Structures are given as C-alpha cells and as structure tokens.
Amino acid sequence: MKIEEIKNQLEKKKLENNLRTLKIFKEEDLNLSSNDYLGIGQDKKLKEEFLEKYRDKILFSSSSSRLITGNYKIIRDLEERLNKIYGKSSLVMNSGFSANKTIIETFYNKNSLIITDRLNHSSIYAGILESGAKVVRYRHLDIAHLETVLEKYKKDYDDILVVTETVYSMDGDIAPIKKIVDLKKKYKFNLMVDEAHSYGVFGYGIAYEENLLKDIDFLTIPLGKGGGSIGSYIICDEIYREYLINFGREIIYTTSLPPVNALWNLFILEKMEEFSDRRKKLWELIDFSKEKIKELEINAICDSQIMALIIGDNKKADIISKNLRDKGYVVYSIKSPTVAKGTERIRVGLNPNISKEEIFNFLKEFKNELNSIF
Known part of the structure; x- marks a missing residue:
C-alpha cells in the first residue's frame, strides 16, 4: 500500500468513529474487560505457589521449534x-489463533466444503482463506439452517467440515453442541469445536462436561481466557496429531512456547477441579447481574460470563465507555463492523473477583450515562 492510501484508510476509520488505539489502564480501576474469567491469571497466591513448586525449573525461552529442541520434557x-484427561491425543500450540488456523489450512483444500457459524472467530476464517476451500456460513446458532446447508451440499462434497465455537465472545451465547453432534451422525462430516470462552468456566470445557469428545474431530482449547495463560491445546486422534506435526506450517516453523508457560499451563490444568468454588461464585455473579439488568431495564445480553450492554451507535458507545473509564471502570466500546450495526455495545467479562456491589454500582453508572447521552 502507498502512504496516501494508508492515510486515507486511517482517516476513514476516524470519520466512522472506529479508529483503534492501544490504551493503558490504571491497576486500581475495576477491570471489567478482562477475559480472565476465573481470576487465576492475576492470582498472587497461585503465583507464589507456582514459584515455590517450579522455581528451579523455570526457563524463559525454548529457542527453537518443537521439531528441533523446543519439544522439551515439560511440554x-x-x-x-x-x-489422560481427554482420552485422545493432544498437541500444544502457541495460541488459539494458531491452532484454529493451522488445523483448517492443513487438512482442508479446494476440494473441501467448510460450513461455519457466521460469527466464528477471525482465526477460523483465516484458516479457511488459506485452505482455498469453498465456504458456506450458516446463521448464528441456527441448527435448522445448518441442516439445510448440509442437505443442499451433501451430494457435492465428501470432505465437509463444520466449525463452531461453544461460547461466543461478543454475546456470550452458547452453541447447542449436542444438536450439532446429532447432525454429524446423520450427515457424516468432520466437526471442529473452539472452547476459547468455555474452558475453565465449564471446567475442562463444554465438550468434556457433556461427554461429546468422541464425536469431535478437532477440539481447540485456547488458554488466554479462563485458562489464565497463553497457548492452546488441540485435542484430536493420534493420526491427526502426527499429520499436523509433519504438515502444519506453524508447528514446523514457529519457536515453541517457553517452558515457563508450559509449566504454568500444567500447574493450572492439574488444579482445574479445585476451582469449583470460583466457578460457583462466578455463576452466582452472573445470575445477580441478570437480575439487576432486568431491574434497571437495561438492553443487554447476559447468558454466561460475558455481558453485552447494548448502546446501538459507534460514537455514543465511545463516549459512554470513555466516561465510565473516567469513573474508574475499565471498559471499552465494541463497534460495528466487529458487531452488527445497531448492536454496538460495551462488553463486560465477569469473574469471581468482582463483587455483587461493584457490578451493581457499575450497572447503575452505565444506566445513568445511557440516560444522559440520549
């Protein structure tokens, strides 16, 4: 791109009230934008316990890909x-984006059909683009529409992948995975499921809790949310794992995660069942938030730990989020085209370290801002 074109594109973003910037928030403010859904990523006691257990084993660089010396013992x-937990083979990846993209671009090609929920993550669409496969999007969480698409194309393709997430990042709504598995048994497609926003909140994930692992070909578990870390797990059959190691470009050519991250991820994995009190407290906060949203007559979506407070305009969303930040709340506007026009919002990520009083006070402040700006 030429400089003039770059300038024009940035100016267009400004005029649309949609220019992204990098911000730093004050640590003393109430962070309502974090995806650390169990509050483990910032837990000082867990950090101290981890350091006490692994202090002498911590290394900060793997210094090569896993095919060279990056396949260290701890990973x-x-x-x-x-x-042992999932009853299948696993492969540790550097990020959820990398895991999703690598699976799709490695196993699927121009002869494949990929059917994706229209609101699936950018990493999934990046993999689809690299694969060259034909892509069809079905209406968000609309299982009847998914079946219509399958019925239409079943005779044209014998290599079909259906991709869904479990909990969606913008509305926090939950996909009916069991119904999709039922369709798989009928139409014989491959199934890929992303557990980015459900791991931790639902223990080892919704697929595990609902005993659906055997019916899912590729399960990805990104760790930057409820996992309180970085990296991702791919859960799949051993033959898929072996193929990824031999043909997955981001495995072959990327330096693996530092050992310190693998140590932390193992430490958290082994404690996952101990976090039941955190999960209980989180769901109590979710139920409380639903009650207060209804009481304050706020237009919002709150089906899980993700709460979407609908504003409906890019500029107004920016103003309200700035005013709330000035009052000590770390919140940011989510604007179109990231979300559909008319559904611009403030997105809140709940965690058990937030008190009921804090969330109620925040909702009242949001309601006041909403009333004053309209």
Missing part, C-alpha cells in the same frame, strides 16, 4: 496429562 508432560 510432553503437559500433553501426557491432557491425553
């Missing part, structure tokens, strides 16, 4: 533990 220990 294999982590995978062995995952294998």
